[in-house]
Amino acid sequence: MTGTLTAPTPRGGRIRYHRVLFHVTATLVALLFLAPIAWVVLASFRQATDSLKPPLPPWPTDGFTADSYVRLQEFGxxxxxxxxxxxxxxxxxxxxxxxxxxxxxxxxxxxxxxxxxxxxxxxxxxxxxxxxxxxxxxxxxxxxxxxxxxxxxxxxxxxxxxxxxxxxxxxxxxxxxxxxxxxxxxxxxxxxxxxxxxxxxxxxxxxxxxxxxxxxxxxxxxxxxxxxxxxxxxxxxxxxxxxxxxxxxxxxxxxxxxxxxxxxxxxxxxxxxxxxxxxxxxxxxxxxxx
CATH class of the missing domain: 1.10.3720.10 (MetI-like)
Structure with a gap:
């Protein structure tokens, strides 16, 4: 009879489970490696008052600015x-x-x-x-x-x-x-x-x-x-x-x-x-x- 739904086989369920587990693990690993890059990007746009403090947290507390790049350009x-x-x-x-x-x-x-x-x-x-x-x-x-x-x-x-x-x-x-x-x-x-x-x-x-x-x-x-x-x-x-x-x-x-x-x-x-x-x-x- 056409149009009937069949229950997924146990093997098919295991395959989907392993696929989901693989993608979740790959996403977590990717985020782990991207976190330091995001940290550097955010810390480079901190205000001058924050730039003399250790970058914890890395995100600017008073808004974003390019002053750090200006100081870098003017050096030497x-x-x-x-x-x-x-x-x-x-x-x-x-x-x-x-x-x-x-x-x-x-x-x-x-x-x-x-x-x-x-x-x-x-x-x-x-x-x-x-x-x-x-x-x-x-x-x-x-x-x-x-x-x-x-x-x-x-x-x-x-x-x-x-x-x-x-x-x-x-x-x-x-x-x-x-x-x-x-x-x-x-x-x-x-x-x-x-x-x-x-x-x-x-x-x-x-x-x-x-x-x-x-x-x-x-x-x-x-x-x-x-x-x-x-x-x-x-x-x-x-x-x-x-x-x-x-x-x-x-x-x-x-x-x-x-x-x-x-x-x-x-x-x-x-x-x-x-x-x-x-x-x-x-x-x-x-x-x-x-």
């Missing part, structure tokens, strides 16, 4: 100048890391040379060296080269720190490409740099995005090396700027300016990750599984 060379410094360092680190790691990863994946395995292990072993333990030698080395207190010196340091992980990722990415594709391209006349740029690089693009995104985010947020290697205030990056802008009169902490600076630092990272998240996840899982 302006926030745009320091954002440009951070962008130069982060983009330069990402580009240089991609170039070196792609060439090195392709070489380790496709070429044979003496002590290949040992050299690769030595490169990976540098990850175990604490960065703080080599900071003084790096400072002296940059001073000898005339690159201390220069943004390009900071780019070289960050690139060096990113290369072990990046070379590992790119070698795994190239290993995942079937060699038959490369052999077919050689039959068509491809070789050398043309083989790498026209055939191999498009196939490992998710790995390149992963390497570049890691390098950019780490260089954008790194604090210790920039604090030690940069001495002129006009060359500060955003993390170092936050240590200078946080102090108000008589040593009080300007919480409003600090939260505004955190917002400025956070927005480019969020935008970049949201744009590249698909390629980033594909590249990360491919390198990890391999």
């Amino acid at each position: 060379q302006s926030i745009l100048h320091y954002t440009g410094n951070s962008a130069f360092v982060a983009i330069g680190t990402a580009v240089l890391t991609i170039i070196v790691s792609v060439l090195a990863g392709y070489g380790f994946s496709r070429y044979r040379f003496p002590l290949k395995g040992l050299v690769f292990v030595l490169i990976l072993s540098t990850i175990m060296i604490p960065f703080q333990s080599i900071l003084t030698p790096l400072f002296l080395l940059l001073a000898k080269m005339g690159l201390q207190n220069k943004l390009i010196g900071l780019v070289l340091i960050y690139t060096t720190l990113q290369l072990p992980f990046s070379v590992f990722m790119m070698r795994n990415a190239f290993d995942a490409v079937p060699k038959e594709i490369e052999e077919a391209a050689r039959i068509d006349g491809m070789k050398g740099i043309a083989m790498l740029t026209k055939v191999m690089i498009p196939l490992v693009k998710p790995g390149i995005v992963t390497v570049g995104l890691f390098a950019f985010l780490n260089a954008w947020n790194e604090f210790l090396a920039a604090l030690v290697l940069l001495t002129d205030q006009d060359k500060f990056t955003l993390p170092v700027l936050m240590t200078a802008v946080r102090y108000g009169r008589f040593g009080s902490v300007d919480w409003g300016a600090v939260q505004a600076g955190v917002m400025v630092m956070m927005i480019p990272c969020l935008i970049l990750f949201l744009i590249l998240q698909r390629s980033y996840i594909r590249g990360l899982t491919a390198g990890a599984v391999k």
Whole structure:
């Protein structure tokens, strides 16, 4: 008989129960991760009278205002100048890391040379060296080269720190490409740099995005090396700027300016990750599984 309603089976009820439980749990986890972001946004719009108090509660008690962003803009060379410094360092680190790691990863994946395995292990072993333990030698080395207190010196340091992980990722990415594709391209006349740029690089693009995104985010947020290697205030990056802008009169902490600076630092990272998240996840899982 058509049009009659049937009672849901126990299995169907369990499936709906697990689905509801999954969505509720996912929502709670999402709110847990979004809470600090909402906290920063609200605290950055507090009144000047509230900005010198700890951000508890974070919401403005006397209304919203952009005074914290104005104070941040008026500090030193302006926030745009320091954002440009951070962008130069982060983009330069990402580009240089991609170039070196792609060439090195392709070489380790496709070429044979003496002590290949040992050299690769030595490169990976540098990850175990604490960065703080080599900071003084790096400072002296940059001073000898005339690159201390220069943004390009900071780019070289960050690139060096990113290369072990990046070379590992790119070698795994190239290993995942079937060699038959490369052999077919050689039959068509491809070789050398043309083989790498026209055939191999498009196939490992998710790995390149992963390497570049890691390098950019780490260089954008790194604090210790920039604090030690940069001495002129006009060359500060955003993390170092936050240590200078946080102090108000008589040593009080300007919480409003600090939260505004955190917002400025956070927005480019969020935008970049949201744009590249698909390629980033594909590249990360491919390198990890391999």
